[in-house]
Amino acid sequence: MSSSKPAAGKFTGRVAVVTGGASGAGAAICREFAEQGAVVVIADLNIAAAEKLADELGADRVHAIAVDITDSASVSALAAQVAKQCGGPADILVNNAGVRIVKPLLEHTDEDWAKMISINLTGHFYCTRAFAAAMVERGWGRIINIASIASFVGRPDRAAYCAAKAGALGLTRGAAVDLRHSGVTVNAIAPGSIATPLNAEAKNDENVDWGGETLVGRWGQGRDIAKAAAYLASDDASYVNGTTLTVDGGWVSAKARGGEIHAS
Numbered sequence: 001m002s003s004s005k006p007a008a009g010k011f012t013g014r015v016a017v018v019t020g021g022a023s024g025a026g027a028a029i030c031r032e033f034a035e036q037g038a039v040v041v042i043a044d045l046n047i048a049a050a051e052k053l054a055d056e057l058g059a060d061r062v063h064a065i066a067v068d069i070t071d072s073a074s075v076s077a078l079a080a081q082v083a084k085q086c087g088g089p090a091d092i093l094v095n096n097a098g099v100r101i102v103k104p105l106l107e108h109t110d111e112d113w114a115k116m117i118s119i120n121l122t123g124h125f126y127c128t129r130a131f132a133a134a135m136v137e138r139g140w141g142r143i144i145n146i147a148s149i150a151s152f153v154g155r156p157d158r159a160a161y162c163a164a165k166a167g168a169l170g171l172t173r174g175a176a177v178d179l180r181h182s183g184v185t186v187n188a189i190a191p192g193s194i195a196t197p198l199n200a201e202a203k204n205d206e207n208v209d210w211g212g213e214t215l216v217g218r219w220g221q222g223r224d225i226a227k228a229a230a231y232l233a234s235d236d237a238s239y240v241n242g243t244t245l246t247v248d249g250g251w252v253s254a255k256a257r258g259g260e261i262h263a264s
């Protein structure tokens with residue numbers, strides 16, 4: 001367990017809830033917020049992993065709470081538990097939990113489709129609805145939806161995932177409009193190829209070079225997403241609303257065709 005000394009930082013006094021915070025990008029976001037002084041809630045289906053991370057980050061200010069974001073009763077219970085356990089309701093919500101099914105469109109089952117939509121889209125709606133009311137009441141809040149480059153472009157064997165992630169941007173814009181003039185902003189982050197457990201197979205495959213396909217020439221790391229989330233969650237971003245910050249090393253902005261790029 002790390003030091004229990006309260007950290008001073010730009011999120012001191014803020015309560016931040018990160019869904020899917022036990023792994024990958026979510027874990028990096030939890031780490032960043034904790035280092036910047038927030039009280040952090042690692043809200044995850046995998047409570048063992050959430051508790052392990054909470055212990056590592058400093059269990060007095062970092063809480064692990066089990067939730068299934070596809071179950072609205074579980075999400076309501078999370079919101080109530082946060083308010084009780086953290087000295088007040090959440091100021092910051094990062095809708096990060098997500099899963100991806102990779103298989104051809106014609107092989108997607110009803111269950112595959114339902115799973116992609118319920119975790120990657122409906123869960124974000126349930127959490128937004130459950131946490132936004134207290135933010136509006138208090139006149140300040142930050143909601144950040146983790147979308148994807150698949151929100152913008154078709155990706156092979158990911159039709160349901162692409163649909164859900166595109167929907168996350170619609171939810172972002174619609175929620176930002178409905179929460180207007182309240183001090184609560186709603187934005188999205190669209191990550192590119194981030195080296196997390198979700199991508200372990202591609203990262204370890206020597207025939208796959210997702211890092212080399214970017215304009216930066218490397219895989220993204222969880223901390224790249226965490227730094228973007230920390231910006232959008234801060235007071236510095238008070239004029240940024242209803243929009244999407246793409247953190248993909250430039251992948252969607254510039255696509256080279258064969259022959260256009262020559263080794264130098």
Ligand SMILES: NC(=O)c1ccc[n+]([C@@H]2O[C@H](COP(=O)([O-])OP(=O)(O)OC[C@H]3O[C@@H](n4cnc5c(N)ncnc54)[C@H](O)[C@@H]3O)[C@@H](O)[C@H]2O)c1
Pocket residue numbers: 019020021022023024025026043044045046067068069070096097098099100119123146147148149190191192193194195196197198199
């Ligand atoms: N890794 C990438 O390259 C990449 C790219 C674009 C977008 N994203 C998005 O970023 C987010 C984080 O991805 P990651 O790569 O860190 O994934 P990850 O697999 O490392 O972590 C996902 C976390 O979500 C949790 N989770 C899954 N279902 C849940 C549920 N029903 N309720 C609560 N928690 C649940 C898991 O237990 C896990 O801890 C996801 O929304 C993903 O779609 C990732």
